[in-house]
Amino acid sequence: MVRNSNGGGGAKKQGRKFQNKNRTEELRKSEDKNELYAIVDKIYGNGLNVYTNLGQEIWCRIPGKFKGRNKRNNYIEVGAWVLVGLYEWGNENDPKSCELLYVYDRNDVEQLQNLPGVNLRLLNSKINSACINNNIDADADADDEEQGRIVFSENIVDEATMFAVDTGNTAIVNFDNDETINIDDL
Structure with missing residues (x-):
């Protein structure tokens, strides 16, 4: 039998190697005219369709930093709020594709909606219409359950x-x- 001469603490160090610290960073906001707030509409294998705050439906590419090891902290689902960046070489009036920049969690969405000067009416109406179309009353069902x-x-x-x-x-x-x-x- 092999003797444990080091005490076995190395496994803890390796396990915590990629663990994220407590998030105390600021809310990621749109800093450019090519950065738009959006809601995930459909998910495909390598990308997703998003509905932007300008009323456009665009195909969005998911870069590698949101996949693999980092997928846990950046989980993307239908109805999730995201920040997307339009490509500069694309057509500004009718963009065909964009790239995912940030995934907002529930707390971030509440902070976004309270920001002055940010027009999110189209996104809120899109979520409300999706809930009405699918006959989803998540809050009432969750409270009852x-x-x-x-x-x-x-x-x-x-x-x-x-x-x-x-x-x-x-x-x-x-x-x-x-x-x-x-x-x-x-």
């Missing part, structure tokens, strides 16, 4: 899979022949 209330859904579920689906605190009731159920009898 956190408080342990029963949430009824109108999803149609067939009898074969009704008991196989684990829905947590959600009650799904399927009425085939206008049946009535008295909740007090249960």
